Amino acid sequence: MSEIHPPLIIVEGLAKTFVLHNADSAQIPVFKGLSLEVGPGECIVLAGASGVGKSSLMRSIYGNYLPTAGSVRVLHDGAYVDITTADPHQVLEVRRRTLGYVSQFLRVIPRISTLQLVMEPLLENGVAVEEARERAERLLSDLKLPQAHWDLPPATFSGGEQQRVNIARSFIREYPVMLLDEPTASLDAENRAIVVQLIRQALARGAAMIGIFHDEDVRDAVATTLFPVADFRVAA
Amino acid sequence: MNALSSRIESTPLLKVDGLTKWYGHILGCRDVSFDMRAGEVLGIVGESGSGKTTLLNCVSGKLPPSAGSIQFETSRFGMSDIYAMSEPDRRRMQREDWGFVHQNPRDGLRMRVSGGANVAEPMMSLGGRHYGKMRQATIDWLERVEFDTGRIDDRPANFSGGMQQRIQVARNLIHGPKLVFMDEPTGGLDVSVQARLLDLLRELVRDLRLAVMIVTHDMAVARLMADRLMVMKSGQVVETGLTDQVLDDPQHPYTQILVSSVLQI
């Protein structure tokens, strides 16, 4: 890239400590003083053993957890929005158009068909139904989800199938910034390769990503930087 | 994507400031302040007796508060304090701009007339005088809430709980309100019916860009429906924030208990 692009996410001095009020106000520190930046086309992979706070960091960036200190600024509509202090409406707006999150688990909504679920993020953004359907069908075919499943709610699908629905639901929007929390956890090699392909396509169009991958093949295939979360761990 | 397609508008639709309600010396709710915007779903959670319903009744114009103000962006007069409006103006505004879905359909339906007449009533209250047009609109809405239109002329008492709630939902949406209050809308239903109805409500809220203030003690309902939550305890708001943040990383001791008390299946 010839010109210098501003980072899409700037995390500065982030700290998270859980306080369990109903267990003698026990304090469970997770990390502190954590800073990172992600630019377009970059995929920062959070590294570290289980329990080191990777998911907590991810959730703090998404606004799902409330950080104890620090800021998470996301470039949204050409200006930085601090997720930790923005009002809920603004956070929802950033999530709707800028910041996507792919979790390990599909939070299924009862009764809604797979196709409908995948179309939903597009419909919420005002895409016409026909176009949304076309794009959803294309993505589900790419992910090799059997067409017979499309009209069924995913609640009864296998873990791998649910995971692919989840991925389709997140990648269909082409978010500028994506948080990937073990998106390939329950996938076989073939499907992992497809997801790697999707991630690379997203990076190629300039998305910024932060990911957690336990699978080393996937990690090596998509990571531009490894970020050691353990370096910011607070001794309990 | 253009910014205008945002589901939640940027200007407030409802502004509640310092709302307090005393029943004699017993506190209903104290010093509650919040804003709502068009297209936003606000969930009020808390245990029984925490003041959820008092708050809902005060805000929906049914119960004058002891102190504080409630302002609403009315179609007719713009932003107005609803208790400063004259009674006929307020009642008219409630018919035009609001809906109210009760937990018990018997509180929200007229049991002596048919389901169809219940759905058509808001149109007549707003001046509808053409039977055929209102009949057609009723049928369209019954289809929209997945109600068997063959039973349009049956009385609500002959319907199941889920069907009664569908009638209630149609009756409260047919006139195109801006804001709908819901008091445990799926409270009395069994789980499978509840899931279907919640689904339907979610879809309608998105399609109609409705603002909804929903009172529930069911955290699953709150997570599915609400963009934002207010947690109430002993008449006061103890925590407020994005739904998933409040449920996944609760800050207040009471919210932590509330969230950890949900039974897992």
Add this chain to the structure above:
Amino acid sequence: MSVQTGSNNAPERYYNYAYLDEQTKRMIRRAILKALAIPGYQVPFGSREMPVPYGWGTGGIQLTAAIVGPDDVYKCIDQGADDTTNAVSIRQFFAKVADVETTEDTSEATIIQSRHRVPEKPLKAGQVMVLQVPQPEPLRFLEPRETETRAMHAYEEYGLQYVALYERVARVGRINAGAGHPVMVEERYLMSPSPIPAFDNPKLGFSEAIYLLGAGREKRIYAVPPYTRVRSLDFEDHPFAVQTWDENCALCGADDAYLDEVVLDDQGAKMYVCSDSHHCAERREAGHVGPMAGHQLAQAEKEPAQ
């Protein structure tokens, strides 16, 4: 026609003139004046215990008692007939306690008390039509709370009344399925015209006579003064229409009167006759003949009312 001359019962009368005490009559007159001043508005009044049960015309009797004088000529009908038990009893009651002349002739009467009908002959200036009302509140069927129906009248929130009409159209396919069809008075107050048939509704509008309506049990008086606009509610695509019959009156041949269906035997034979007994008799006297003229029913009506 048969006119009974009022006798002077004063020496043997145990009651105050016209049964009610003077203060009560004043109270009722004040309510009547207010009702006339606000056409269609239900004026609460202190309904008294009358010597008949609620539902037998206590509202109408109190209205009559408050306005009657010895110079009046009084007619009382029940479903159009002068000769039914209730009509005869109430007529006798006022002959006794108010020294009033009674009649069956609509045009001779100055006060006509009625249950559920308005006479066929157009009323004239100077006549007062008193209607007995069981339920004065047209919205009551759908809204049981009095506080709420009062607010609805105050703020002209009458959409609910159309719900009842919607229900009728949905169930029977037409808007006026019987008696008590609600009306708007001077485009302001929604009013129940007592359970007169929809056939009689048009007679209330721009009448020369005064209409007083009284509900004894519900303790309400309301009125339609002369020359008042009265509009029966309807839908744009289901306009209000009065009942019509394929038959004419079997006795007098009338084709424009409200007809009662009379079952003659258990083989299904029936005849249609005028509901307004005096109207029918007058027409027969004038030489009008129906297909079953001379039937025993006509003979029975010749007997003078008691």
